[in-house]
Amino acid sequence: MNRKVLLIGLAVVVPMIAVLALSLGRDPYSVRSPLVGRPAIGFTLQEVGTGTPLALADLEGKPVVINFWATWCVPCYAEHEVLTRVARMTQSQVQFIGVVYDDDPRKILQFLSERGSAYPTVVDQGGKVAIAYGVYGVPETFFVDRRGTIVAKHEGALDEASLINYIGTILGDAR
């Protein structure tokens, strides 16, 4: 009887411990994107300020950093500084695109005039591109390698070290 109870207890407890052990270090709120490892979804949006159409397909062959953000997003303020700084450092190798989620273009222009910008910013009215990319909230950033494959997705504001690390990944051996 005691042996049977012990076996049943082990059968219940061991899988629970295994699941917990495997989940250690994982963000429980982070859901793996099905888009990672797949070709980046092509889109065309208009640049804020100039109205010039910007198509992802035109950037074929160049690694791309797609950053979803909004002017009402507080963490995006600090992240914008990091993105601008690193974009200037890597502009010959990597193309940055800022996609503003469903925001007022006047506020975007004011934001950019106050804080500066080193890359094109497009506005996603209706959030169609954000939904196509499975965006949960802003800021979120996708890293696309030179073959057009999404290599990584980062949820939340990026710090400089993480951003440089991600860029190293999409540049691969060529860096």
Add this chain to the structure above:
Amino acid sequence: MKRGLIALLLIASAVVAQEVTLPSPHEIVGPPRGSVLSGAELDAKTKDVASLLRCPTCQGLSIYDSPAAMAINMREQVRDLLTAGYQEDQILAYFEASYGEFVRLEPSLSGANWLVWTAPILLALLGAWFVVSVLRKREPAPVAVSERNPDNDPDLEPYILKVRELAWGSPGRIAPLDSKSVETATGREAVPTGPPENEPRSESNEGVGR
């Protein structure tokens, strides 16, 4: 300064009017398989499908129940897809392609998801089986003293003999009266179980029995 502001507003209004270019749903889930909906039917179906999709920015709310901007935008897309003739399963698959299965409020009955649906039932059955088997194997509770049959109880025998000895004088040879002998008073058939006629017995002890 004013001219700059006006220019900014003109540019901004131009940006608002511009359309987004994305791959069509056809490329993701194939051609529409349903009928084109409109009016009240479209409203009802939009509610049904939107109730099945999780709002990505909320905690456990469907895009139908959530007032979040993301939910409103997704709801609009559901409506557009229904208007274009896409079926419920195609629309769910369309959002799943972007967000993964997490976007479904109820996991589909496929692959490892069978475990999610069947595990609670299996565990409940296992628990019931465990409880029943434990109860069956449990040793019967000791019989209460009052339920013992004194005639066959070796523990009580010395005491019975002692009582009989006190009552009848000679315990080994005296059988006590049982309930059947009491029934003689009511006119029922009597089964004599008292002391044999030839046995001496004291008057004061008459009627003593169990």
